[in-house]
Amino acid sequence: MERVILILRLSNTLFQVGIPIEFSLSSDEWALALEQILLILLIIGRWMLPKGALTRDQLSQLLLVYIGIAADSLEFSLETLKEQAVLCDLALIIIIMSIWSWSLMQFCLVMTAVAAPKPRMATGKRERTFCGGCCENEIWALMMSVVLQDAPFLTMRLYLMIRYRVINQMMLFFTCKNTMVVLLQFYRMAILCLGDENDDDDANNEGLNPEKNGHASNMELKDDLTCVVAEDNKEKNYEKLD
Numbered sequence: 001m002e003r004v005i006l007i008l009r010l011s012n013t014l015f016q017v018g019i020p021i022e023f024s025l026s027s028d029e030w031a032l033a034l035e036q037i038l039l040i041l042l043i044i045g046r047w048m049l050p051k052g053a054l055t056r057d058q059l060s061q062l063l064l065v066y067i068g069i070a071a072d073s074l075e076f077s078l079e080t081l082k083e084q085a086v087l088c089d090l091a092l093i094i095i096i097m098s099i100w101s102w103s104l105m106q107f108c109l110v111m112t113a114v115a116a117p118k119p120r121m122a123t124g125k126r127e128r129t130f131c132g133g134c135c136e137n138e139i140w141a142l143m144m145s146v147v148l149q150d151a152p153f154l155t156m157r158l159y160l161m162i163r164y165r166v167i168n169q170m171m172l173f174f175t176c177k178n179t180m181v182v183l184l185q186f187y188r189m190a191i192l193c194l195g196d197e198n199d200d201d202d203a204n205n206e207g208l209n210p211e212k213n214g215h216a217s218n219m220e221l222k223d224d225l226t227c228v229v230a231e232d233n234k235e236k237n238y239e240k241l242d
Helices: 002-017 027-048 056-081 090-108 137-163 169-208 210-241
Strands: none
Touching: 027 056, 027 090, 056 090, 056 137, 056 169, 090 137, 137 169
């Protein structure tokens, strides 16, 4: 509070002395500044809101995801709107801003907070749902990330490259990045839906392996014999003392 008062007094003194404080931005700079302020306020606002059913670990993970989403969204609007082919077409500007606004819907959702994996049971089997794991929280988070951000960004960049010949180093890089992200997200969804069957098969194979089962049974027998011998020795010692 004291620092704020000191800054206000200093600015008031400079104004009275007649020293001008230049603070002027062009229309493009104002638009960029407002976009940045909006994204920062969305992240800080979610941080300050009650966390509800989320744990602190999940909330911190969600805020980190929000920072990545904000950086990708801001980069998309900056890289596409500065192209000459886009600046001369009002329809393209409206479409790009609509896609950018559509990507901000991710800040209203909390599906990106992934629950911790459940521990494996002693039998090596996991509980299955009727949909084979396709309705898990992480599956919906990946699907919404693809629908709300990665797929629209990739489609728009490919459209600009093919239709308007907008080809440069940054456009190629971010197009390759979006393509890899979409492929990895679909791969992750396939692993989550089908990976449990492989894990259960491996667990069942381990349970049906006769060598491992025989080794385990032998170890149990040795432990039982050791306990019996120790009890007999104790009884003999008690008899000698008597």
